[in-house]
Amino acid sequence: MLVVMKVDASDTEIEAVCAAIRGLGYEPHSMPGEQRTAVCITGNKGPVDKDRLSQLEGVREVIPVSKPYKLVSLETKNERTIVDVRGEPIGGQVLTLIAGPCSVETEDRTMAIAEGLCGMGVKFFRAGAYKPRTSPYAFQGLEEEGLRILAKVRDELGLRIVTEVLSEETLSAVAEVADVLQIGARNMQNTALLKKVGKCTLPVLLKRGASATLEELLMAGEYIMAGGNHQVVFCERGIRAFGDHVRNTLDVSAIAAVKELSHLPVLGDPSHAAGKRNLVPPLARAAVAAGADGLLIEVHTDPSTAWSDGAQTLELGVFQRLAEELRRYRETFGPAPSETHAS
């Protein structure tokens, strides 16, 4: 932590800052510069409370030096985490493809999609039984009936189920069916829910909020890990920016940067970023090229009649060609950690 004094800060004010630092149990180091004085702090084991110091007379700015996240940090655990989902990895050499419709639909339609994906070697099935919708009048998901259908997909086809949990109250019901609990972008800072999934034994797929900084994303992961659940997978699904050519702006640099900051796996979600089908393949390729450990993609046997998000959903055959291309890319070029290229 560095406390930057105003140009006209008096000696008394500087001394008061040093005294306050000592009062917090740390050691101040006053550094008089040509224009102004800065006071460095040492001796702190964790983050120093910035607020206390920033309010003292004569202080211009307080600049934190340490990052606030620990458990998620690659500096803490200098080894890539591979999350195991009933024998299938997320992270490491393999490119993980998680595919399926936006919502669970009828049993027949859902099974048809799941069988199609199974036949292509997909191991993870995504579909929402509980849907977070902007409008209260929009379809909110099949709820319990949706969970029943997902259980059937899991039991009959062996697919690993990735499905969103929207509420503390339905968490236990969802957890009985899910292999991976998904926290959506809208709930990334729903701390009550984060604490609760932190007590679960299932892996958690945590989507980045539409305007979350990387630090906020990593701290949301820290909430889950601090609760005892160390199986966290991040997912970049596009941020809210000013452009109107996509639904959300896929921030591929976030994928690369999370790989530099954290040992946890990170996925990309090109479907929610694109918002329209044509842009899904290029965004999928870009996410993988940026270093994503896998993708979440919306796929349907008949996207034009999908119950939600149809416009951004790929038809099964299109997905198959894309999946083959992406796997071939991964085999040819590897997971490409930026470290090996940039040093």
Place this chain on the structure above:
Amino acid sequence: MLVVMKVDASDTEIEAVCAAIRGLGYEPHSMPGEQRTAVCITGNKGPVDKDRLSQLEGVREVIPVSKPYKLVSLETKNERTIVDVRGEPIGGQVLTLIAGPCSVETEDRTMAIAEGLCGMGVKFFRAGAYKPRTSPYAFQGLEEEGLRILAKVRDELGLRIVTEVLSEETLSAVAEVADVLQIGARNMQNTALLKKVGKCTLPVLLKRGASATLEELLMAGEYIMAGGNHQVVFCERGIRAFGDHVRNTLDVSAIAAVKELSHLPVLGDPSHAAGKRNLVPPLARAAVAAGADGLLIEVHTDPSTAWSDGAQTLELGVFQRLAEELRRYRETFGPAPSETHAS
């Protein structure tokens, strides 16, 4: 709803769009233009599902015409709602000031602040018993003990309590103490919580999410009203933008625009927007000048020792001078609905 065809769309494609519209129970009106054809839709009572049509061959774009919100809309109810909180209004002629510390602190400190505010004629007390923090290691609020202290503030001083509810599970406990349930920016799209407060009989103060469009904010209010709770108050507390001179960018135009779109009251929160004390008074003035029905402001007897958000908290005496100025402004200039000035 307007379906815009591609320049090279064939007659067959146009006819297929018309047929699909008829299939949805509406009436298509094909409008051949110089460059391309557009198809207007009439006969719909509510929003048309955009996704179905946007995926048809030859369609370039689907443009919605109607807004999706109803109950919150000034077009639906052309009369300003005044929310009554135990005899004190939010909305209408009066400027509502909701003040207090960020967090409930010790009983003594909290009572001291509350008494100070009471003495200035403030009717609403804000303080969090449950705090949503970015870090799991930061102070999370006094929780039940905080609620007990708030009950004392309410019972002994008569102040109306505005406090945040973070979780479905603690809602009933919070509701026993609160006069107004606050939904924070991080939970604006926590639909499970929105549905739940929609079933409560207490007024709800709904803060705009950091990257929520006005439509999303209004739709979040619609969730609450659709549940049966019509006492909703919006609050603009700053959006996430690229600037680093404030914590959040107070979007005063949102205040003015909500007044044009909705009959519900809207407040401003200059404290969370500013992030530092010096900028709170100018932002408070700007919010009121833009037409806010009131303000949420963090106030403390000794901000430099506040348990959270101290840097943006006003000292009681500073708040008093500001409050007097703002009330004088309101008496002089009135609530200034933009309608009266712009026509």
Place this chain on the structure above:
Amino acid sequence: MLVVMKVDASDTEIEAVCAAIRGLGYEPHSMPGEQRTAVCITGNKGPVDKDRLSQLEGVREVIPVSKPYKLVSLETKNERTIVDVRGEPIGGQVLTLIAGPCSVETEDRTMAIAEGLCGMGVKFFRAGAYKPRTSPYAFQGLEEEGLRILAKVRDELGLRIVTEVLSEETLSAVAEVADVLQIGARNMQNTALLKKVGKCTLPVLLKRGASATLEELLMAGEYIMAGGNHQVVFCERGIRAFGDHVRNTLDVSAIAAVKELSHLPVLGDPSHAAGKRNLVPPLARAAVAAGADGLLIEVHTDPSTAWSDGAQTLELGVFQRLAEELRRYRETFGPAPSETHAS
């Protein structure tokens, strides 16, 4: 400047950083912390080149401490600048209103607007002879003919002319007519033009770019002052954010923050921010309440036939009522420097 080392930085790496700092002529101060070492730099008279140090082995981050702007800074000149425009001030006690149509139109129409404004006591007339338009096919302004009409407004009515300069080549022609040279948001970082107006003797009204940070805005002002022209007036006209309820998001906090950082005057432009007439009055009030030294407002005798920006242009009578209200506000409450309220 503070150089933050990685957790696992070696002593050799730290020593190399210190050596590099000494090589730049400054003094390094190594500060070993619990987790990592930071190296403070003293002895520098101006900003240190961040790039050189950030690339050394073992360095995690380089954090600048000093601000890069000097001449525009309130720390450099601790006295408010009042820009004099032929006897009329911008800055200080008076609220400056700069009004007129978006574009110069026919001589008759332009004179009619100018006379109307003159009759209300307005001293500054704004209208573009050269217009920066998004489309090459849109009206680009009357150009030389527009300048001739502006000269007539100036000579016959005595109004001070504020008009935009778009190009190095037309600068001298514009400067013959203008009392204040306006640099538009699109050209805020057109450094060639900034350098050129820095050599002029006319005051410059510098609009904030749609995505400029305050530091970039201040540095653009620094370009002009460094050229020798110290009569700079900033103008906040809205930033590009994700919202679609306005054309640009008026950042009133920028107005208040510029007043804290710089001695130069700052105006607000509610017309370009709002993008529609109804929202202009509330944004105008908010800008003044946040501390703006004045406003730029689009006004026309008949907005519905204005040649450009008609939708956001106020009719003369509406403007008159607003102007009276704003002047009354200013007389009642003063320029309200945040300092007096927040300390």
Place this chain on the structure above:
Amino acid sequence: MLVVMKVDASDTEIEAVCAAIRGLGYEPHSMPGEQRTAVCITGNKGPVDKDRLSQLEGVREVIPVSKPYKLVSLETKNERTIVDVRGEPIGGQVLTLIAGPCSVETEDRTMAIAEGLCGMGVKFFRAGAYKPRTSPYAFQGLEEEGLRILAKVRDELGLRIVTEVLSEETLSAVAEVADVLQIGARNMQNTALLKKVGKCTLPVLLKRGASATLEELLMAGEYIMAGGNHQVVFCERGIRAFGDHVRNTLDVSAIAAVKELSHLPVLGDPSHAAGKRNLVPPLARAAVAAGADGLLIEVHTDPSTAWSDGAQTLELGVFQRLAEELRRYRETFGPAPSETHAS
């Protein structure tokens, strides 16, 4: 164009809108809906002036249907443009790599970098003789001396020179040396400069402004094409968003979307987006995977002593490995137009 009336618009108001449309020479089609009336416009050859109609009584919103760009549009010219630069293509099957230092440095250093790149088969050399810097006190480029050195690179090594033009006044000098004129992000809406390069015979590399929408980018290209210069190449270099993990957020979806909207080539600039070296390779891969026709990359023999932007500059050897990987990717997977995959 579609004019949406307010819910309570009167028949007289609707008729006035129709009359106004007829007055503009177009044909109105009134479409009464359940809630409100919309009026479609046909008969227009180009964009209708939105402003005139949006101001009429009873109008809620005016929604444009046609896009304002023509010459750049893939709907106008349904064939990919390949820009020829002295025999080397930009666009088409080949991946174009444009590499070199941020600024032209001394003749020796610049020649050394250029020779290194030449040896790797690079055909395009980038380096700025005129630099747009945020600070007036930062190095502004070697200017004429820089042009002389670039001419030497061109003449001795045959490299095609891509260099930025900052000013109308230096355009002719730059054009004598450059093979491709670069317009930087800060000048994307410097319409005076756009018009001037529109009269040149050299290809223009047009960078997207930090907060430009795709429509604004395409319209800036339209300015150049409307002037007669049809050799325009777009470049995505990152947008300004809220994140602090990169200098600019590389919007790979813009690359894919420009390919869908325009026939012109589009490049990516991972260096300015990343802002730091480690993230350049993943962003380079992502841009190519999203469909970019090539890349602009900052490369230096000794980045740690580069005169500007060193932190984001790749060392020659690192660049070579990256370039080989990217070329191999392109050979394996092709230019991957999204069309072939998404239909």
